[in-house]
Amino acid sequence: MTRRELWLRIRPWVMVFDPTLLIILGVLVTLSLVTMASSANNFPGRFDGHVKNLLFAFCVMWVMANVPPRLLMRAAVPIYVAAVTLLIAVALFGTVKKGARRWIDLGFMQLQPSEFLKIGLPLMLAWYFHMREATLGWKDFALAAVLMLIPVGLILKQPDLGTATLVAVGGFSVIFFAGLSWKVLAALGIGGLASLPLAWTFMHDYQRERVLTLLDPTKDPLGKGFHIIQSTIAIGSGGIFGKGWMQGTQTHLEFIPERTTDFIFSVYSEEFGFVGNCLLLVVYFLLLARGLIIAGNAPTLFARLFSGAIVLILFMYAFVNMGMVSGILPVVGVPLPFMSYGGTALMTLAVGCGVLMSVNRHRQLVQS
Structure with missing residues (x-):
């Protein structure tokens, strides 16, 4: 040759x-x-x-x-499920540092599973909306919100506000780009502002x-x-x-x-x-x-x-x-x-x- x-x-x-x-x-x-x-x-x-x-x-x-996008699509569900499973493992068995439980001790390294969700959550939601493209309705947006709130809630519990914010932004951006109504977006904004006093207590x-x-x-x-x-x-x-x-x-x-x-x-x-x-x-x-x-x-x-x-x-x-x-x-x-x-x-x-x-x-x- x-x-x-x-x-x-x-x-x-x-x-x-x-x-x-x-x-x-x-x-x-x-x-x-x-x-x-x-x-x-x-x-x-x-x-x-x-x-x-x-x-x-x-x-x-x-x-x-x-890596072709079609291979990323195939990996979306396994990556999401694995990352959420690791977050649950962190909540149960994670290592505590400076009052935060964010890591899993693997012996040779400290693994922080929440980092995977910065890419894994948008990947999962993009796959979900792609599969539901022909029949997209409000139920699909509601289920997507649940898929987003599960890892975000687990990360907030660690607690890790910075990572939770970035993960939430990545997930919400997919939901928004998929066609979320501006009326719903405005209602969420008003609701978020109104809930700030309650959020302060938590x-x-x-x-x-x-x-x-x-x-x-x-x-x-x-x-x-x-x-x-x-x-x-x-x-x-x-x-x-x-x-x-x-x-x-x-x-x-x-x-x-x-x-x-x-x-x-x-x-x-x-x-x-x-x-x-x-x-x-x-x-x-x-x-x-x-x-x-x-x-x-x-x-x-x-x-x-x-x-x-x-x-x-x-x-x-x-x-x-x-x-x-x-x-x-x-x-x-x-x-x-x-x-x-x-x-x-x-x-x-x-x-x-x-x-x-x-x-x-x-x-x-x-x-x-």
Whole structure:
């Protein structure tokens, strides 16, 4: 076999990335590496770990880009059932850390099953609506809501408000894109606002403290309000053009907590300022726009719903992280997409982007 023949044989398995999406992610990862090099300056091994996580995420993305949407459909029910079963196992036998029961100890690793639902729940609901496409009615939307509330309720019980919110957003986005009436949506919104006093009574103490800290972080400036106060100082001190790479005083004097993970946006803002923030927002906007274009052009209802949910999940990651770091949302454990250090969330995002590439690739194959 000649080299050309070998290339022609493996080319369909290698050239699977959407060029536009890949360029956007390349810019985002470049910004991530530059920021991480500064924020991890006093964390030995953290930058190298981030590079390894990104490389592994790239491999995961490549694998998912090779998986046809029809195979994802077949896996929807088993993945959902397995993930919910693991959540029940967490409630019964899970490991408790810092007052939360979120993990299963497998001996060689700590497994957090709730992460699987960020992709598994939208996958299940997209499959369900695809199968019911010809006879879709209000009963189908009600059953879909039950399928969503089961894992969300189990995750809230752990408790893990941040993950539960992202899982709920992913599931609800599929229900919305499937054709949920605006009247129903408005009624749910009004009902949600009316139930806020009741929801307050069911919140855990630490969740109430986060809300109260958001309203007035100066009540405990050296304790619970420290994160928000130092983060907003860093963002504001960046000014228009920032203090320059590796020149952030809040960062390198170690005032910013969790500066390589949840609060990496504070580091970026301090060093690159308002102009840098505008650039980052444009990159995220292009990422979301490309995802929506892929979702809108998808050939099947399943692909459209699943792709749309992935785009909304990406949006929520970015919105919630920037919101909490800027002091307009309570502090929850949500990383900034492809910027923050971490493995699990990065793999979830890589799977989502890989699915988008797979949907676009197989649409082109069908058309040709």
